[in-house]
Amino acid sequence: MSENNPQGKRTARDRMQAERERQRSMDKRRRMLVVLAAVVGVLAVVAVVGVLIGQNSGSDTNDKPVAFPKGAVGEDRLALPAGKAAAPAALTVYEDFRCPACGQFEDRFSKTINELEDAGKLRTEYRLVKLIDGNFGGTGSLNSANAAACAQNAGKFVPYHDVLFRNQPPENDDAFAEKGHLKDLAGKVDGLRGKRFDSCVDDGRFDGWVDASDEAFGKSGHNSTPTVLLEGKNILGPGSNLTPESFKQLVEDAGKD
Template sequence: MSENNPEGKRTARERLQAERERQKSKDKQRRMLVVLAAVVGVLAVVTVVGILIGGLGGDDDDDKPVAYPKGAVGKDRLALPAGKADAPADLTVYEDFRCPACGQFEAGFSKTINELEEAGKLRTEYRLVKLIDGNFGGSGSLNSANAAACAQDAGKFVPYHDVLFANQPQESDDAFADKGRLKELAGKVDGLRGKRFDACVDDGKYDGWVGASDEAFGKSGHNSTPTVLLGGENIYGQGSNLTPASFKQLVEDAGKD
């Protein structure tokens, strides 16, 4: 009968062809959906990873761009100066405001150092590090060093440096992490406390600079604070027996060379 019904054959073939086209269309749509889902999944993973990386790096102070305090000296501009630039003797001091040994050094020698600076016999370069933050955790070393750099901008580094050490907390007490405390102590220095200083402290303006100074200390060959160099020679530490009187004599002798 089919031979006698060519129209029926044609209709059946057309229906079969149409069904095949519909199936191809469905398969194509299915493949597109699979590809689209895969792309969306990859984009979601990339977004999450980006957020996580951004979150991890957001609080890393070492990633901040380096801004330099006014008058910072040295080839690397990582030292804060005290005394007259043309003084005949030069002292380099690596310090951490949380470091108890640094506090002991300052308690014993700061008066003599200041007197020699005022007399034009000594110039000092202070290099600030954050060694105790690394040993005990916290951010007191970083925040206090940044605040000291902010004081440098106001021409008040030396008196603020001395105030910080005079009010130094216990090594395990991260009191200097409190920026409010650092601003409060600035009130003890005439002419330091103000909107500009407070903003500098709150913003961590010199955090990157402190990080660079700390990194340079790690590459210096020295590994403890305080490190005290007179004319490049280490004069303080175990077995040195240094006293304010002998230190003064060393400075005066260096000035004669």
């Protein structure tokens, strides 16, 4: 009977062809949905990983938010002050607690600086950097600077600063990386050692602040420590013959201007 009905055969073939087209279209749509779902899944994973990285990056020193020590001064609040704010002469000292030249400077000049500060003739701004960490590796410059900022928070920066330099290790010895050692040294300063100081040191509370101070030093045009500026003028550059006596005279002259 079908041989006598060619029109029926064509209609059946057309229906079969249409069904195959419909199936191909549905298969294509399913494949697209599968691919789209896979892409969405990958993007979701990437987003979650990004969030986790963002959260964990806070443990990276360079990404820590900047917490400022109490009493930090300067427009950028990156300097720790010593002496009376109304003193007529201003000294700026860029230092690294691991830096041997800084230790030599402090050994020779700290007594005179402290005397001038106590006499109300000099105010000093200390800016802490981590130059030696960059040169030799390690974290002693960073950790000691953070500990000094913790001491500033307790109102004990100057005596702790002096203790660190009196106990300065050799340049290639990263002893200041040991936070326990930094806490032990705090025991040499009356009233400094305690839970608050220890927690501040252990947490690296001011690591971000130290990083910001170090970055500002890199942009300052100075490239060595100690850099010592009196009223903005470098008084300890190459070829300097500065002595405690000549330094004292410079301070007194600056106070008269």
